[in-house]
Amino acid sequence: MTLLNVDIKSAGYDKEKEIIHNIHFNVKEGELIGLIGPNGAGKSTTIKTILGLLENKEGEISFRENTKYSYVPERPIFYDELTLWEHLDFIAAVEALPDKEYKEKAKDFLEQYKLTEHAHEYPGKYSKGMQQKAMLILAMITSPKVYIIDEPFIGLDPNAMKLFLKLIETEQKRGAGILMSTHVLDTAEKVCDRFLMIHNGQLQAAGTLKDIREQCNLPDGSLYDCFHLVAEGNPDE
Numbered sequence: 001m002t003l004l005n006v007d008i009k010s011a012g013y014d015k016e017k018e019i020i021h022n023i024h025f026n027v028k029e030g031e032l033i034g035l036i037g038p039n040g041a042g043k044s045t046t047i048k049t050i051l052g053l054l055e056n057k058e059g060e061i062s063f064r065e066n067t068k069y070s071y072v073p074e075r076p077i078f079y080d081e082l083t084l085w086e087h088l089d090f091i092a093a094v095e096a097l098p099d100k101e102y103k104e105k106a107k108d109f110l111e112q113y114k115l116t117e118h119a120h121e122y123p124g125k126y127s128k129g130m131q132q133k134a135m136l137i138l139a140m141i142t143s144p145k146v147y148i149i150d151e152p153f154i155g156l157d158p159n160a161m162k163l164f165l166k167l168i169e170t171e172q173k174r175g176a177g178i179l180m181s182t183h184v185l186d187t188a189e190k191v192c193d194r195f196l197m198i199h200n201g202q203l204q205a206a207g208t209l210k211d212i213r214e215q216c217n218l219p220d221g222s223l224y225d226c227f228h229l230v231a232e233g234n235p236d237e
């Protein structure tokens with residue numbers, strides 16, 4: 001079942017300058033989709049367009065009816081005057097989450113991510129990795145049907161990375177669809193079901209690794225080889 005359908009004809013920050021063109025894909029239940037591309041390719045712009053943050057947009061973005069989604073930005077954003085628990089309470093209040101259920105879930109996440117002892121501190125003062133983990137907890141607490149995650153791996157230590165991947169898998173099994181932009185291609189190759197390869201604001205290749213290899217004419221290539229070909233035009237350099 002399709003949860004999110006993206007049909008961007010063009011989008012950009014200023015009326016005169018379009019940044020992305022003809023980006024079409026969907027996210028289905030239980031799928032993890034990797035949004036891949038070099039710096040400045042248009043990944044964050046695609047995400048911002050999906051989130052409705054860009055006014056200059058031609059095309060259609062449609063979430064399945066009543067689909068709740070969570071966005072995890074590349075750079076964590078917190079309220080200065082709220083502790084992590086207060087952030088969780090705030091989200092629970094806005095989303096009208098059942099009290100007992102969300103508290104149990106929150107405690108479980110905090111324990112897993114080793115943030116229990118820091119839950120009453122201000123996340124603005126956490127280390128980078130702790131902030132990233134806190135953002136993930138805030139995203140997961142509402143049990144959304146769709147996740148939109150901008151580069152989750154930077155700043156996570158190896159244990160946190162493993163935990164994140166495990167939680168993502170659990171969320172997929174629950175039926176959540178995930179769109180995740182990342183530069184960590186070896187991990188993406190292992191965990192993503194499909195890929196969207198963007199360069200110069202356009203979709204250059206899309207599909208499973210097999211599809212991408214065929215489109216790049218690299219039958220045994222890794223995701224990195226295909227990325228390199230798309231980004232640089234030569235897989236061997």
Ligand SMILES: Nc1ncnc2c1ncn2[C@@H]1O[C@H](COP(=O)(O)OP(=O)(O)OP(=O)(O)O)[C@@H](O)[C@H]1O
Binds near residue numbers: 040044
């Ligand atoms: N706020 C902005 N205003 C104007 N142009 C922007 C803005 N943000 C990004 N751009 C431009 O849009 C283009 C695509 O940038 P975008 O941030 O989408 O790339 P990206 O693929 O997410 O890159 P990275 O891997 O470096 O995060 C770049 O040319 C960039 O200069």
